[in-house]
Amino acid sequence: MDTILQFLSTYGGEMLYKTWEHLYISVVAALLGILIAVPLGVALTRFPKGAEVVMGILGIIQTFPSFAILAFFIPLLGVGKTPAIIALFFYSVLPILRNTYTGVNGVQKSLLEAGRGMGMTGWERIRYVEVPLAIPVIMAGIRLSTVYLIGWATLASFIGGGGLGDYIFSGLNLYQPEFIIVGAVPVTLLALLTDLLLGKVEGWVTPKGMKKMREAA
Amino acid sequence: MLKFDHVSKVYKGGKRAVHDLNLEIAKGEFICIIGPSGCGKTTTMKMINRLIEPTEGAISINGVDIMKSDPVTLRREIGYVIQQIGLFPHMTIQENISLVLKLLKVPENKRRARARELLSLVDMTPDYLELYPHELSGGQQQRIGVLRALAADQPLILMDEPFGALDPITRESLQEEFKKLQRKLEKTIVFVTHDMDEALKLADRIVIMKDGQIVQCDTPDEILRNPANEFVEEFIGKDRLVQARPNIQTVEQIMSPNPITITGDRSLSEAIQLMKQHRVDSLLVVDEMKILQGVIDVEIIDQKRKKASLVRDVVEAEVFTVDKETLVRDTVRKILKMGMKYVPVVDDKHRLVGIVTRASLVDIVYDSIWGVDELTKIG
Numbered sequence: 001m002d003t004i005l006q007f008l009s010t011y012g013g014e015m016l017y018k019t020w021e022h023l024y025i026s027v028v029a030a031l032l033g034i035l036i037a038v039p040l041g042v043a044l045t046r047f048p049k050g051a052e053v054v055m056g057i058l059g060i061i062q063t064f065p066s067f068a069i070l071a072f073f074i075p076l077l078g079v080g081k082t083p084a085i086i087a088l089f090f091y092s093v094l095p096i097l098r099n100t101y102t103g104v105n106g107v108q109k110s111l112l113e114a115g116r117g118m119g120m121t122g123w124e125r126i127r128y129v130e131v132p133l134a135i136p137v138i139m140a141g142i143r144l145s146t147v148y149l150i151g152w153a154t155l156a157s158f159i160g161g162g163g164l165g166d167y168i169f170s171g172l173n174l175y176q177p178e179f180i181i182v183g184a185v186p187v188t189l190l191a192l193l194t195d196l197l198l199g200k201v202e203g204w205v206t207p208k209g210m211k212k213m214r215e216a217a
Numbered sequence: 218m219l220k221f222d223h224v225s226k227v228y229k230g231g232k233r234a235v236h237d238l239n240l241e242i243a244k245g246e247f248i249c250i251i252g253p254s255g256c257g258k259t260t261t262m263k264m265i266n267r268l269i270e271p272t273e274g275a276i277s278i279n280g281v282d283i284m285k286s287d288p289v290t291l292r293r294e295i296g297y298v299i300q301q302i303g304l305f306p307h308m309t310i311q312e313n314i315s316l317v318l319k320l321l322k323v324p325e326n327k328r329r330a331r332a333r334e335l336l337s338l339v340d341m342t343p344d345y346l347e348l349y350p351h352e353l354s355g356g357q358q359q360r361i362g363v364l365r366a367l368a369a370d371q372p373l374i375l376m377d378e379p380f381g382a383l384d385p386i387t388r389e390s391l392q393e394e395f396k397k398l399q400r401k402l403e404k405t406i407v408f409v410t411h412d413m414d415e416a417l418k419l420a421d422r423i424v425i426m427k428d429g430q431i432v433q434c435d436t437p438d439e440i441l442r443n444p445a446n447e448f449v450e451e452f453i454g455k456d457r458l459v460q461a462r463p464n465i466q467t468v469e470q471i472m473s474p475n476p477i478t479i480t481g482d483r484s485l486s487e488a489i490q491l492m493k494q495h496r497v498d499s500l501l502v503v504d505e506m507k508i509l510q511g512v513i514d515v516e517i518i519d520q521k522r523k524k525a526s527l528v529r530d531v532v533e534a535e536v537f538t539v540d541k542e543t544l545v546r547d548t549v550r551k552i553l554k555m556g557m558k559y560v561p562v563v564d565d566k567h568r569l570v571g572i573v574t575r576a577s578l579v580d581i582v583y584d585s586i587w588g589v590d591e592l593t594k595i596g
Contacts, residue, residue, distance in 0.1 A: 114303030117268060117375075118317050118365070119292030128316075132307045207307030209349035216351060 003178045011182070015167075019186050021081075022163035026153040029085045030146040033092030038138060040093075041100025042126055051101060058094045066091065066152055070159050084161030088152055092145045099141025103134030132207050139202040143195060150191040154183070164190075218244040218405055219265065219373065224274035226260050226429075234260040236429040238274070244372070245403045247396075249416035252426035253452070258409045261426070262375050265407060266295045278373065293317055296366025296374035296404075300381045302358050304350035310336075310361055311346040317369045335364040338398060356387035363395060367402070376408045380415065392418055413453055417441070425449055469541040471581060472562045472571030478503045481510055481529030485518050488528050501561050501569055502532045509561055509569045512536045538563045541570050549578060 008015070044051035061069075069087045077083035107130050115125045131138075157165030164183045171179030203211070219242040226235040235257040242248050250258040263269040264276060267288040276283050283291055304313050312319075314335055315328035323331075333343050339360045350358055359379060366374050380388040396419050399406055410416055416423045417437045424434045425445075433445035444450040479488055479500045488500055492515060499514035511532035521531045538561045552560060552575065562571040 108301075108303075110299060110301035110303045111305060113268075114297070114299055114301075114305075117266060117292060117297035117299065119289050119294075119320060121289050124320060129305060133305075209307040209309065209351075212349055213306055213351045 004182065007178050007182055015164075015182065015186070018162065018164050018166055019190065021161075022150070022153050022156075022165070022187065023190060025081060025084055025088065025156050025161055025163055026146065026149040029088035029153070030092050030142070030149050032085070032089045033096050033145060033149075034142055036089075037093045037096035037141075038100050041097045041138075042104055042130065044097070044101050045104045045130075055094075055098060055101070058097065061090055062094050066155055067158065070155055074159055079160035081156070081161045084153070084156035084159055084163075087159075088149050088156070091152060092149055095145040095148070096138070096141040099144075100134065100138045103137030103141075104130045106137065107133045133210070136202065136206050136210065139198070139205065143198040143202065146198060147191050147195050150187060150194055154187060218242065218279050219407070220277045221261075222275045222277070224261075224264065224271045224276055226257070226264060226269060227272045233429050235264070235271075238429075238431060240424065240431065240434065242405060242407065244405055247399055247406045247408065247419055247421045248424060249408045249410055249420035249422075250424045250426060251410055251413065251416045251452075252432075254411065256426040257429040258411075258424075258426050259377060260429075262377060262407055262409045265373075265375055266292045266297060268292075293321060293369060294371055294373075296369075296371040298359075298362050298366045298374065298376040298379040300378040302350075302355075302362045302382070304358055304361055304365075306350055308349075309346065310348050310350070310353070313350065313361055314364050315368055316365060317371075321369060331368060332364075335367060338367075339364065339394065354387075355383055356391060359383060359391060360394075363398075367404075371404075373405045373407070376406060378410055379408070381410070381412070388415075395419070425452060467541060468539050468543045468545055468562050468573055469571070471545055471577050472541070472573050473577060474571045476501050476561065476569065476572035478507075478569065479513070479528055480504060481527065481532060483528050484526055485522050485528060485531070488513060489515070489518060499559075500528075501536075501572070502528055503569050507568045509536065509538065509563055509567055510534065512561070536561060538567075539573070540565065545581065549581070552578060 040054075044054060066087070069090060070084065073083040073087050077086065111129055111133070112125060115129050120128065153161075153163055154165035154168055156163045157169050164187050167179045167183030168187075171177060171181075171183060219240075221238050221240040224235060224238045225233065227233050238257075238261060250261055252258045260269055264271050265278075265283070267283060270284070305316070308316070311329060311332040314332040315323070318328045318331060329346075332346055336343060336345060341357065341360065345353070345357075350361070353361065359382075362379065363376075366376075380391050383391065392415060408416075408419060420437055422434060422436055423440055425432045425440070427448055433440060433449050435443075440449065441453065444453060477491065477495045477497055477500055479491055479502055481502055481504065491500060492498060499512055501512055502510040504510055510529070511534040513528055513532055517531050517533060525531050537557065541562050541564055552573065559572050559574040561569055562573060564570050
């Protein structure tokens with residue numbers, strides 16, 4: 001315990017910075033994932049056959065070891081934060097994409113017919129009907145994906161991306177367990193806090209009518 | 218206002234859903250399309266707002282070919298109500314009702330006012346505006362579903378078995394409410410149903426379809442009385458034909474055979490005396506052969522007594538009559554709908570044989586209610 005306190009007094013400022021770096025890498029990767037996966041997920045519901053293929057491919061990518069992906073990007077993008085973010089982005093896409101696809105597909109067909117019959121354009125159906133109704137499912141995907149990313153962002157350190165992974169790897173290399181602990185504990189806390197925060201966000205963005213309906217049910 | 222001209226729909230794979238359909242629907246008409254499942258009734262309806270596009274032929278609304286208008290614009294001009302109601306669960310009642318207006322970029326305050334106004338049409342208070350669909354009963358939800366189709370004051374409304382999912386009591390009351398609403402707002406309705414009772418109750422004309430073709434298209438009375446073929450007969454159902462039977466009797470059977478008459482050569486004062494004696498306000502004018510000449514009533518006499526003295530000079534020759542062979546059902550409708558006090562009954566030579574009055578109708582209603590009841594008691 002003493003060693004940890006001593007460590008904190010020495011490295012406190014640096015730790016804050018590393019935590020920030022860590023958060024930055026994971027959040028940017030997650031945002032990129034949302035930006036790509038949500039529209040793609042909605043688009044895929046229009047092409048159910050293509051959807052199977054795309055999700056199959058992404059499923060396979062997901063099984064690649066994360067180290068392999070990170071290493072793969074070094075010759076292409078070099079080292080640093082950017083390749084780390086891009087590699088992590090690949091991992092964030094699938095859960096968000098799958099949930100968006102499932103969520104939008106799960107919207108009652110009768111509602112879509114009503115919307116179409118009333119004269120909604122394709123875009124208006126997405127904007128006013130499909131996405132609002134799929135929000136809880138999409139958000140669950142985003143939450144899951146972001147929490148995973150915070151864990152995986154540890155590996156960014158491996159290609160010079162920085163973050164709390166630096167401590168863990170130093171600890172492993174130098175046989176200094178306190179380094180591992182000061183790396184791992186903030187990562188865990190970060191993940192838990194993010195999950196909590198995104199849970200709140202999910203509450204804010206879920207349409208009021210749906211929340212009331214779930215309460216009633 | 219709506220016209221189908223040799224319209225066919227062939228689905229991929231060659232299934233002919235609708236085959237060479239011709240139909241013309243007038244403004245303000247309530248049309249029910251009915252038939253067994255797979256007969257093409259829903260396809261026919263959905264072709265009107267291009268949810269399904271016809272393969273051959275043309276559909277025109279007020280003379281404009283629908284294929285020439287933009288489908289989105291077209292649909293916003295046509296109300297659409299579906300069986301599953303299809304209210305958006307994440308929108309308030311107000312948002313649901315005024316959604317088409319939102320699509321049409323009508324400002325928020327106008328949308329709100331319109332929603333309020335529409336809600337009052339179905340006797341719902343503005344308190345409902347802020348509620349969500351799941352907080353309403355099924356019947357209330359479908360009322361909102363109907364209002365949503367009225368929001369932009371669309372002249373034409375398509376309804377796909379709108380009351381099919383409701384319990385019988387709610388359905389009944391919604392049907393009545395809706396029929397009243399339709400008369401009041403003079404909407405043209407195309408209503409798909411598989412429930413014959415519903416069609417008989419609501420429709421001005423019923424279109425019976427089978428295998429993508431129209432088997433019969435007529436008024437409910439005409440269909441009950443003269444089913445085009447065995448299919449229609451079976452579809453209407455034997456019991457409905459039997460039920461209809463007490464109504465299917467001729468006027469001759471229910472008329473009073475001795476109306477008060479006068480001949481044209483009598484004087485007006487004699488006419489007045491006759492009226493006073495029989496306590497009536499009008500007399501049927503006949504000649505010696507009992508051929509109906511017309512009618513006089515106390516008002517005509519009052520207006521013209523200074524200029525004329527004989528009945529034949531003031532007789533009102535335009536009289537609505539019925540043939541003694543006419544069915545009671547039709548006469549009843551005419552008396553009730555046109556607000557007539559009586560209808561003279563004539564034979565094929567226009568000889569007066571009797572009269573149907575509102576009192577005769579009371580007898581029929583009495584018989585049909587109490588008469589049947591007594592029979593069941595005995596049985």
